[in-house]
Structures are given as C-alpha cells and as structure tokens.
Amino acid sequence: MTDTHKASGDTLERPIRDEDGAIDSALVEQVSQALLLSDLTTLRAVVADMHEADLGALLEALDTEERPRLISLLGADFDFTALTEVDDSVREEILEELSAQTVAEGVRDLDTDDAVYILEDLDDADKKEVLDRLTPAERIVLQQGLDYPEDSAGRRMQSEILAVPAFWNVGQTIDHLRQTDNLPERFFEILVADPAHHFVGSVPLDRLLRNKRPVAISTLVDEDSRAVKATDDIEDVARMFQRYNLIATPVVDDAGRLVGVITIDDIVDVIEEAADDDVKQLGGVRADEELSDPVPLIARSRFSWLFINLVTSFLAAAVMSLFEAQLSQVVALAILAPVVASQGGNAATQTMTVAVRALATQELGAWNMRRFFTREMIVGLINGVGFALITGVVAALWFGSQGLGVVIAIAMVVNLLAAAIAGVVIPVVLDRYEVDPAIASGTFVTTVTDVVGFFSFLGVAAIWLAHR
Amino acid sequence: MTDTHKASGDTLERPIRDEDGAIDSALVEQVSQALLLSDLTTLRAVVADMHEADLGALLEALDTEERPRLISLLGADFDFTALTEVDDSVREEILEELSAQTVAEGVRDLDTDDAVYILEDLDDADKKEVLDRLTPAERIVLQQGLDYPEDSAGRRMQSEILAVPAFWNVGQTIDHLRQTDNLPERFFEILVADPAHHFVGSVPLDRLLRNKRPVAISTLVDEDSRAVKATDDIEDVARMFQRYNLIATPVVDDAGRLVGVITIDDIVDVIEEAADDDVKQLGGVRADEELSDPVPLIARSRFSWLFINLVTSFLAAAVMSLFEAQLSQVVALAILAPVVASQGGNAATQTMTVAVRALATQELGAWNMRRFFTREMIVGLINGVGFALITGVVAALWFGSQGLGVVIAIAMVVNLLAAAIAGVVIPVVLDRYEVDPAIASGTFVTTVTDVVGFFSFLGVAAIWLAHR
Missing domain, CATH: 3.10.580.10 (CBS-domain)
Structure with missing residues (x-):
C-alpha cells in the first residue's frame, strides 16, 4: 500500500506510518525525546506538515503525561482538529489537563462540527468555562450544536454554510x-x-x-x-x-x-x-469500549455481561440437575449433553447474526420476514438432520449403545430447530420493542439452546432409560 | 426521519419507502400488477423519477420471474445502475435471464466502475458475449478494469477522468x-x-x-x-x-x-x-452470505462451520470422558462442568472480539500489543477472581460441599486467564500468518476454553476426591 505517494514537496524525512498503518515508532521516539528536552524546533518541524489524522495517531502513541505537554508547548501550532481523531478516553484525559483558555483558543478556529465534537464530552462546568472565553458569536453557534440531542444530525453538522x-x-x-x-x-x-x-x-x-x-x-x-x-x-x-x-x-x-x-x-x-x-x-463487549479505556472500567462492564451469562448457565445447570438420576446411571449423558447444547448455541448464533445485521441495515423488514423465517427453519431442519446422523453414529460407536445414538439424534434435530426459531424471533422481538438486538440477543438465544439442548437430550434419554 | 424532504417537482404520488426504510409494499404491488398486464405506461411513470437505489430495492422486493421482465419491458428506460444496488445473487439471477444484447446496451452508458461491477461476476463466456457487442473503445476500458485483481483499487475505479x-x-x-x-x-x-x-x-x-x-x-x-x-x-x-x-x-x-x-x-x-x-x-456465517442466497448454499456453508465446531465439541467431550470415574462418583461435577466452560468461552469471546476489530481497524499493532495483552490478563484475573467467589459460594451451597466450591473457584480463575491468553494470542497469530482472524478465531478460542475449563475443573476435582 502506497500511502506516501505524496504529490509534491514532502518535507518530512522519515515516514509517518509503518506498513501496518501504525504510526512509525522512531517518530514517536523522536517526539518523546524532543518533549523531554523542550526542543520546540524539532516538535514544530515534525508537526508542521502533519495531517490531523497522523497527529491524532501520534498523540495516542505518546504516554499519557506527554500528550497535554505536546499541546501546551506547541500552542497555536497545534491543530486541535487532531483531537477529533483520538479515542474518547484519550481526549477526555487531555482536555482535563489543559486550561480552559488553551481549549478555547484551540476550538475557536475549528469548523463547528469539530469544535462540538471536542467539547461535548466535557462536564457542564468545564464546558461553560471554555464557552465563556469565546466571543458571543462563536459561543452561540457552538451552544446551538451542543443543545441538539446526542446522536442527532444537529450535533454532527457544521454551521458554516454557503x-x-x-x-x-x-x-x-x-x-x-x-x-x-x-x-x-x-x-x-x-x-x-x-x-x-x-x-x-x-x-x-x-x-x-x-x-x-x-x-x-x-x-x-x-x-x-x-x-x-x-x-x-x-x-x-x-x-x-x-x-x-x-x-x-x-x-x-x-x-x-x-x-x-x-x-x-x-x-x-x-x-x-x-x-x-x-x-x-x-461479542459481549460495551459498544463504546476503546483500547485506551482504563482497566477498572473494562473489567466492570465485561463483568456485568459475564454475570448475566453466569445466571443463564446456572439456569441450564438447574435443568441438568433435574436428571441427576439418569446422569449418575449413564455417565455418557454427562459427556454428550454439552455437545448438544453447544451445537445448538452455534447454529442459533449464525441465524441471530444474520438477523441482527439485516435489521441494522434495514434489509430485513415486514415484507420479507416470513420468507426469512421459513428459510431459517428449513436450514435448521437440514442441518439438524445432518448433525443428527453424524452425532448419532459417533455416540453409538463411542459408547457402544444404539439407544444413545438415537437419543442424541432426536435431541440434535429438536435443538437446531429451536436454534432457528430463537435466532429469528429474539432479535426481531427486541427490535420491535426498540431494544438494540445486537446487545441482548446473544444471551437469550444461547439460554434457549442450552435449556432446550439439555432438556431434549436428557428428557429423551430418561424415556429411553425407563423403557430399556 | 424525513427521507422525503425532496426539494422540488416530486411527481410520484405514493411514498417510495415506508418508515423502516423498506420499499413501500403498495408500490411493489402496483408494479407487480402492471407487469402482469404489461402496462408500460404505469411502469414508466413509476420508474421514471426513481433513484437507482430505490429502483434496486424495488427489484429485490419483486418475485424472481418479475425482475428480468421489468427490465426487458422498460428497455432503455431502465437504469442499469440499479443493478449495482441489489444483492449479488439477485443480480446473477437477473443477468442470466437477460440477453447479451440487453446487457451490452445497459452497461454501455454507465460509468466504468458500475459496468465492471455488473459484469465481473458473469462467467467468462457470458462476459465475452457482452463485451463483443460493445465498440472496441468501450470494450478496452471495461476489459482493463476487469483485468485488475478482485478487491483491487483498479477493479473499483472509474476510468472517466478529468x-x-x-x-x-x-x-x-x-x-x-x-x-x-x-x-x-x-x-x-x-x-x-x-x-x-x-x-x-x-x-x-x-x-x-x-x-x-x-x-x-x-x-x-x-x-x-x-x-x-x-x-x-x-x-x-x-x-x-x-x-x-x-x-x-x-x-x-x-x-x-x-x-x-x-x-x-x-x-x-x-x-x-x-x-x-x-x-x-x-458469528460463524460466510462473509458474503446474503438474505437472497438460496437455501442449499446457506445450509452447506453453515454446515461446514458447525461441523468444525462439532469436532471441537467432541474433543472437549473426550477430555470430559477422561474423568468418567469422578463424574459417576459425584454427579454435581457433570452439572457444573458446562458452567465453567461456558463462562470461559464468553470471556474469551469478549477479548477476541476486541482484538479482531482492533486488528481490522489497525488500532492494534506492535507498538501497543504488550500494553493490550497485559490489560487483558489483568481484566481476566480480576473477573476470574470475581466469578471464582460467586460460583464457589453457589456451588458449595447448592450441593452442600465446601470442597466442590473450592474446586470450581480454582477452575474459574484458571479458565478466565486461559480465556484472556487465547483471546489475544489466537487472533494475533492468525493475523500474523495472514489468515483473517475474524473467520477462524472463534473456533480455536472456544476450543481452548472448553478444554481448559473441563480439564481444570475435573482435574482439580479428581485431586480433591482422591484426598477427601
């Protein structure tokens, strides 16, 4: 990839990015050194021709203390647009360290959309401090953008129009x-x-x-x-x-x-x-989790998700415990039950993934819902029968029991049909009730396939054992 | 959402899209009727002012037989650009039904990028038939675009330059x-x-x-x-x-x-x-799976993925079967083992998801790999200890055995650390060997957490039982 086909007058001696597109580590080292020595000449020379995106990447590659220091040292030579290119948590850290006056000077010359983007995450007191340092004309425009709701067009627009x-x-x-x-x-x-x-x-x-x-x-x-x-x-x-x-x-x-x-x-x-x-x-991660988030924040939000999953795991375990008698009688049941549950979980995840994306991109709507559901049921049935044959034969041979083969085959068909139903119905219902299906579908869907998987497998096994 | 703030001279009486952004079903009905009656006046009136994106959505909403019929009936009034807006499989079906002459006339006036996009999926014979019907000048430009590799800039560029x-x-x-x-x-x-x-x-x-x-x-x-x-x-x-x-x-x-x-x-x-x-x-689905793909294609590709997962499930089951003695001795082990495995699988999926996306967007590189790995290990340790306490207490109370609580607690810490390691290492290694980490990571990662989960839980349990 030839990022650096620059057209003319490239004054930088070293490349800004390595071949993976990451900021060049020698450049980061050079800037760190210059910051240590307060060597303004080098800093200005490096930053002078830099695109805001590269400057943002450079900021991210620096240590936490170095970032505000670079901005303060450069003063008016630092292009605040670069702050729109860094992770939210990096931007927040930097803004906390800078004076309101520096921030006001920095955002003054930006397009309103960039200025609003930088200011919107400040708490109200800090925001006011910055806005108070602008002229009334500058302030009114920014305030207007900030007053529109988050995730609205007004928040992302630039007010400069022609x-x-x-x-x-x-x-x-x-x-x-x-x-x-x-x-x-x-x-x-x-x-x-x-x-x-x-x-x-x-x-x-x-x-x-x-x-x-x-x-x-x-x-x-x-x-x-x-x-x-x-x-x-x-x-x-x-x-x-x-x-x-x-x-x-x-x-x-x-x-x-x-x-x-x-x-x-x-x-x-x-x-x-x-x-x-x-x-x-x-994947069970907060939508706005970023690489530069602090560990406690990440651990906490991932813990919440895993906790919900733990509750559903225990629910599935409770279903299993209904069949303690059978499990202690035939240990093969304990060994094979997770296979049935996991196969259902994976099939349901496939269907759910397609449904969630199609809902998000508006490709799935009332007009083709029936067609989609039917299709998923047929796919579930075909694959259910396929895996019933495979697992049936494997189980029968492994544990030398034809009965066990039939039991797992039946459970496999049942669970893959349940997987297709849950994989469609759960995201669609969540979407109907305006819950983002990407967040919550996974837990519900695998709960269904765990419970149905254990219940169908062990339930059929109980009938088989009772009539053996 | 006000899609329909059209500026001027909107001659259509009915809305093109409903509030979900899907094509209006009454409009589809009207076009179906007009096709049945070969009512060219209505068809022309409906299609005349339609944006290519809406025309593409209309095509998708029609039945398979209706699509080529609409194009043939409209002749020069049909804007072939609309074919760039439909699913690949829909486009292929349509192109198969149209004559080489119709396709040649249709792509002649398009920008080269659109023409190449429409022609690239035809088989070589069909492609040649269409190209042969163009003038040499038209042909050379398209041939040039088609000769560049798939997924190259040359394939997606338009040759019209100024x-x-x-x-x-x-x-x-x-x-x-x-x-x-x-x-x-x-x-x-x-x-x-x-x-x-x-x-x-x-x-x-x-x-x-x-x-x-x-x-x-x-x-x-x-x-x-x-x-x-x-x-x-x-x-x-x-x-x-x-x-x-x-x-x-x-x-x-x-x-x-x-x-x-x-x-x-x-x-x-x-x-x-x-x-x-x-x-x-x-999610275990082929990257290019589309809503309009035929059922056998979908079933086959999903089957392959599920088959790989089945093999890994049996591998995990084999690990479990090493501990048959313990499982038949204490049935609670059979009930709790899936909880340990599932908790590890979910934690690993979290880490893996973040790693895969960060690799894809080039946010994760050599420069911050160590930081990322350390962070994930700490998060894994924190959450491992958290869930060790919770599951330990629940297991001890549920089955009235402190020993069992200690066993599951140890296994939980081990498996959540394994999850963090696998969640980072597997995508990174795949990426290094130029395998798309999004495709293959999931299977490897959950195999690790299943195997480590069963092995650590049942292994520690075996030691406990032996010394009880």
Missing part, C-alpha cells in the same frame, strides 16, 4: 465565491435558499462548473436534493447517505430553515461506528 | 469544463497531469472556485493530495479515505500514470462491507 438565492446566475455565484473570505473550509455543493433562509435545493459544484455564467441557478438545482432535520437520528442520516450516494446534505430546523451541513467524512465514521458497535455488542 | 496540465490557469480550466461534453458524471476534484499523463496533484473544486481566472493551477494543487496504485488492496484504500477524510483519489498504474479515480460513495460500501464481514464471520 447559500445563494435561486435568482442568481452562475456568474454571480462564482464571483461571490471569489470575493467572500469566510467560506466553509471545504464544500461540495452550493445551497440555494429563499429570503427567509428556507432550503430550496442544492447545486453540486461540478454542475456549477459545467455551465456558462448567464445560466440561472434555479435551473441547476438538483431535483434529488434532500435535506435532513437537525433532530433526525444520525444513523438514519448515514443510511440515507449510503443509499443515495450523497457527499453532503443540508440540515434544516423544524421550520425548514437552513442551520447547517453534514458531510460524508463525518458520516463514514458514523457508518463504521454503527457496524463496530454491532460487532462488539454481539 | 485531467488538466499544471500550466493552465483557473480560467482555462473552467472554460474547458464548460466546453467538454463527455465529462465524468460526477467529480469533486480536477486532476493535474504532466504531458506523459503522470499524476502531479489534484485541485478540489471548491478551491478552483475560490480563485480568480488568472491564478495558475500549479499554485492550487493540494499538497496533501495522494494517489493509490491500481493494484492496491481496496480495503487499504478505504482505510486511507477514512483516515484522511478523502472524497476522491486518483488511481495510477505502476509507472505513475493516471488510469482512473475512486470516489467516496464506492468506499462507503467497502467500509461497511468490511465491518459486515467481520460481524458475520465472528
């Missing part, structure tokens, strides 16, 4: 762009608004550039252009970006007035985070 | 854009190339628009502009887009000559797919 009236033409618009100083840092569309600042539509920049100066803006407005409400859920907005291949979308308030813009770079993070949350939650 | 010489100025560039007819459908940057078509740099459109006509293009080139090689892995390219907040990146061949452009809309799909693959593989 809007022109529909009656302008291409020439006027281009002249305006050339003469205006405080344009957004990056933009991809010209927004069109009426005099009351209501959103009318948007014109992609490439469309503006294809047309001659006298062409009216109103004729260029993209018919497909969409706006989102500031209160819309950011994951829904992300889904829309992805579906319609958007680059940017205007954000309007309840009255349809333009209040900001959301761009694809923020949305990419939302999309990856949403998928990442699903991965972690399905 | 490049200007560095000695032009803003005015010349804008005039060129106004006069050229066959510009790419959408573009976000002007590429700058030397006379031999080597990539020099790129100029974002907003930067072009901020500057007056006489300004030289060479002064506007983005110093951070990066190109990727056509042979680069697309997931690495996606990581770069995400890291540096890119919207588009030029693609060069080995000699540094411009051959195409990759845009963020394709990358968003790559990012979501990569995360989605991890979710599915961790």
